[in-house]
Amino acid sequence: ESTTVTIIGAGPAGLVLANLLAAAGIACTVVERSSRVHVEQRARAGFLAANTVRVLTGAGLADGLLKHGRRHDTCAFRTASGEFELAYGGLGRGEVHTVYPQQDLVRDLVAAFLDRGGDLRFETAAVAVDGLGTDRPAVTTRGPDGALRRLSGRFVAGCDGRHGIARTAVPAGAVRRYRRDHGVSWLALLAAAPQSMAAVAYGVHPDGFAGHMARTPDVTRYYLQCPRGDDPAAWTDDRIWTALGARLRADRHGPLHRGAILERRVVDMGSDVLDPIQYGRLFLVGDAASLISPSAAKGANLAVMEAELLAAALTALLDGGDERPLARYSADCLPRIWRAQEFSHWMINLLHGPAGDGEEAVFLRALQQARLESLQTSRRHQDHFAENYVGI
């Protein structure tokens, strides 16, 4: 079988790329190892940056998010000394977030691609990639019937996330991997409850960080910092609401709307960046290119930014014979990836102070306090924050 671009993975990266290529009349085949039901129900991100909304709107892929997404332009910090709000929609470049659950976006993107007659194969895993150094790279897939098929094309887009096969197809030594374990873990929760405050709230507390992020009128995402290796099952609904109430200081700022906990899982805060994010005819997009901790909600937004650049570069080559944008793909993406990594790393240090009375822990907590104070009082710092918080 043959196509022009083989796309491995139907997450935000692969689906945006597939839709943009299809719109440009470039043949592509998407292979996704999970079922359609699974990818359309996988709740993860929710905060779409202004650039993401621009890309999706420009491509006619934003009907759902423009109709059902909610504008968010304020975040609040709750600390021992009280609460302060940053109305970031009026700071920096004046950009806001659109809150639209990732699974809803994935559902819209799947429907749009299939409506165009796109070739999207669910329950079809890429099991091998070869010929990356040639002009006919091929992906071997295993479909729902268990049969192996070989799909050859001119390019392969690795959009298969951090644990996908695309990364491992790059020969050792051809790509450098920068990585950091931030040493912090979050219990990521979805609660069947409306949001409890207007804004996104970040609770900085001696027991650890707690976060509140609106999703839909009936579902709210919460985060609780927890020890590495904690068993999510040990967090009963009661224990979760007690910890959230304490760390978000419900006694001072008002009670939280409680509801059943629909999902609880531990996410270890880690980040990595591959350099370059291309090898031969393979191009990495999204989490496959760079994993970013969810501390600043950047992952899905980076994926869309990279998918747009790669689609434009492939179109320039295949339609206009211009090879330069594709040759520059990695160099164009990496500075933006590092900017997002830098901001996410800064957010981690803003939100988490080390525990304990050791000299270093006490010093680092004082720095954290100074960072929060600067953000609360300096208009220039707030502008810088806003620009990076919503920008990509």
Ligand code: FAD
């Ligand atoms: P994925 O969404 O992981 O998609 C990769 C796809 O490839 C998957 O469907 C997988 O099944 C498939 N696949 C893997 N291997 C193979 C194979 N061998 N063959 C075929 N298919 C394969 N980001 C934000 O921007 N904002 C947020 O608010 C935010 N919140 C988050 C909260 C949590 C709890 C988590 C965990 C992440 C969050 N993120 C957020 C990050 C965001 O969800 C990811 O960055 C985003 O999903 C990356 O998209 P992707 O398409 O690169 O990868």
